[in-house]
Amino acid sequence: MEARIGVFICNCGGGMKNIDFDAAGAKVAKIRGVTCVNLISDLCLEEGTEKMAARIRAENLDKVVVAGCSPQFKEHVFRNVLENAGLDGHLLCMANIREQCSWAHDGDVTEKAVDLVKMAVYKARLLRPVEKQDIAVDRKVLVVGGGFSAVASALRLSRVGLRPTVLEKEAVLGTSSEELQRFYGFDVSSMIGAAEGDANIEVLTSARMTAAKGAAGDFLVTIMREGEEISRKYGAIVFATGYRTELALDSGLGLPAENEAVSGPKIVSQEQLFDMLNDPFTDTKPRTIGFVFGFSDENSRFPTLATLNNALAAKKEWDSEIYVFCRDVEVDSEGVEKLYREARECGVVFLKCEALPRIAVDNGRIAIEAEDVFLGEDTVVACDLLVAEELLFPTEGTAALSSLLNIRLDSRGFYQDENVHLYPVASERKGVFFVGGCRGDLDMGRVLTDISSAVMSIDKLLSSGTITAEIERVKADPQKCVACLTCIRVCPHGAVQLGRVDGGKEIAVIADLACDACGICAAVCPAKAIDFQGYRDDQLLAQIEAIGES
Template sequence: MKEKIGVYVCHCGKNIAETVDVEEVTKFASGLPGVKIARHYIYMCSEPGQELIKKDIKEHGLTRVVVAACSPTMHEPTFRRACADGGLNPYLCHMVNIREHVSWVTEDKELATEKAMDLIAAAVNRVIYNEPIQTKKLPIVPAVLVVGGGIAGITTALNVAEAGIKVYLVEKTPSIGGRMAQLDKTFPTLDCASCILTPKMVEVAKHPNIQILAYSEIEEVSGYVGNFKVKIRKKPRYVDESKCTGCGTCAEKCPVRVPNEFDMGLSSRKAIYIPFPQAVPRKYTIDAEHCLYFQKGVCRVCEKFCDRKAIDFNQKPEIIEVEVGAIVIATGYDIFDASKIPRYGYGRFDNVFTSLEFERILNASGPTNGKIVLKDGRTPSSIAIIHCVGSRDENYNKYCSRVCCMYSLKFAHMIKERIPDAKVYEFYIDMRAFGKGYEEFYKRVMEEGVEIIRGKVAEVTDIPLTPEEEGKLIVVAEDTLLGVVRRVPVDMVILSVGLVPRKDAPEIARMFNLSIGNDGFFIEKHPKLAPVATATSGIFIAGCCQGPKDIPDTVAQAEAAAAEAIDLISKGYVETEPYVSIVDPERCSGCRICISLCPYGAISFNKDKEIVQINDALCKGCGTCASACPSGAIKQLYFTDKQILSEIAGLLAVKKEKPPESIVVSKPS
């Protein structure tokens, strides 16, 4: 055999070596046909480990390398680079996963060792047929799309723009600001949310590198890392943005009142409106669903009173196409629908509020101008705050929403500040005050005389059992530290609802090719080491669309996503996928089956030659065409029939007395 193969078995500390007999495996590998040298080492990914490979390539003239270690998603780039440094085409290196696929899934050392040997035999048999392949460098579009205009999207947009890169910030609602704009104070420092948010919103509006596309939604995404093409649908505001000065006369005159979604329906707005006073852009929008003109064909009062003639009832949706090199998704969260737990009384009792409603009640520009009052206008003398509503519960969401404990404590503090005599109760299961300054805040609230009861609330009822309970809402819970069931009569109940994925998350995931976890949130590429990247290169996620988090974590993640995007774009080029398909012009019959199947539009028909051709800048290497081609004219580099069949043959080559099934089956742990 002319190929000289080097096999390297990694111990990964004890991760592999504790279960797999690495010495035996190495001995076995050295006896395989074509293997020139086999070694094992404690950490192959370390500098000395990589050095071994480079040195052997030079000294022993290796032509192929097999590394048996962890998952290729971890270290394939590492070892390919080592080979390239040693002077070998990186695609002549092949990895075998003996950690995730072997040592971590069984405790049976014997079977693990055997399976490792089999996998290595397969790799050795395959790597012989690996071919040197090249990647191409393509230019990158120096622009970034940010989807979602909450604090995450705003932060990312500003960071990217500051680096001198063009940003398109797309927001579904008429104004940027997101959930944070709805909040009153922020824990634990009690800064006013809009005081710290609105300057950033203004900065976004003024930044020369940022184009805000508010009241717009993503229609379609195509292309690939470095070269995405995005279609954005700008919904009609029926107000000419270039003419509207935001004076508000139109809204003043509009006769229609609609529940105000920004105040969670606790107040009303007009059919022509801005969502909140500090809205950016400060342009009015007609809500066609409620506008008298759109519904009944009469009115047009706003048009009459607009000095600037900005009202345009004939506005149509507009499709805007942009090209970007990277995309950051920051679509945020919805809140848990409290009416799913009828026993807590939301929707049944007037004075049961969700936490977001209570944020609005606390807010000076909210429905009650910041006064804590009951539906009938009275001031409550007792308030219960119920934690974990819809969170940490197998019947609803299993996960902890991470922010509820802290905002609940903040509520208690705010109530005590505004109604010092009020009794405030917090019903919790576990108090999660894990952030910087959070535990201190918890202590502070305790010292303010808030009654903190450890017990999940069983129900809220209005059926009194004693005279003191008459006319009250009675919160029933076991004080688990006392072991006593308590019925606490209060005037107001606040449900600390959890954070849930946006209703349209699956739709966004489909468009951007993101994965969704069991909890419904988008999944990052690696939970620890790639927290903002996704499985699709060039697309990053930030904020609560990835999972519940507080503002500090959201901002940190948003800045990380910005850094990733800047990193990608400042490199100036992207390398194409090496595993592209190629067409053998001799065998192609021109049937064009592949063209209709290719999901990336990478294949076209050459009329002159009557054969198909593949654009390797567009080809993502999915292999669909190669498997569909009836004449076997298409092959996918790195996954040729020869390579795959040799790998299988290597796997099945029986060299031990045990029957094959006992070799390949690992014991379930």
């Protein structure tokens, strides 16, 4: 029996003026298999979707074609409409008559719009429903790291009813969290105490993840702790492994290579200065302190905030003369402007220079020389202490951890977000998230946002106790697969492995829970062995046939 296909044409609120919708509707109605044509303005809005669902039910449609905007924007909306009307969401085919037709051309494009709809109708005839299955998931979450981000994530996960394990390679949690206490008011010790006393949270210190496999909802992780190997199941994994810094000595940034004359307390990092400021037994009160930052990584958030916080603290604590040599103090972090003003009002002097300052040792003091952009002349400041520029790096072990789960790193070695704008805390692998400094140079506001986003995503993923998986939406044909491993290498979600189906030969087996239906494997498989529902060869050929007939 021929499928009953309903076509819904949307004019995008009058945004496609070069299409004659009445004429197009009349032509579409004559395409074989089209049961009804519905011209509905603003189809994606509530009123439009309600009308659409009502028509699907009233006409007892089997399949639906929507002609309107790009499926990238609204396909999920229309799939939901089908589901609400009792149809499988995969029985929808969209014809993009907006970006690929109306907006791409001047002049009347009614004929092209009709052709695109016809192609979609031909494809829709061959659409098949995709079986769905609710798969039980583990509500435990592995949080890798022991600093502020890890502990805060664990506390938030516990609060939403999930069961986190904090996995820290050091013997104790929160080894370098004092700055957060002083500058941002987070009582990290109390947070650690709360995590350790929370019945929902397990804390494993002196422990490392050594292997991991599986998919969202069902990761099997091997942990090595004090010589003992432990296997655990987790529904999601959060990396909160932080970052490390290195002085920019030897990096061609105008600082002398470390040597006897200047090493030790004369050239320090932000962290060392912070420790000096917080050491109640120190008599050291440098009269003059020079800061250098912003030359290697302009507008980097961490050095800017650390410099402003430490410069202010040193001014208040020691009443030192403070000179900050920088290219600019211009970052997009909340509160920087206020800190900068406060520092200036307290007497911190900012020297804007385009070129790297020259550093020399002069009579046991450190001379910083640079051309001040505003004065237009060289300025030399002799300092008792130089707080050197620092570079940010991922913590040791980041690359090893990423390879365990086949997760990409960015060019600097930090974890790479799936989409820097849309999904900044999600990895390409479903169920694996990153928060805080392990994904780059973040300020405190962004770290807190990361934690909230990751916890919300994990809660959404695991809270019901099941994940609905689409069964065999993407599948390798055992007859055609030659186990060449190409799909395993290209899959960005780590969803393909070699395996045997029913005891047969080894072929590519795609994990339904891990697969994100991106289609890359189907496109590159040299044996054309991968069937991708919605983009099967016969469906694409039917579209070509449709355009050939026009």
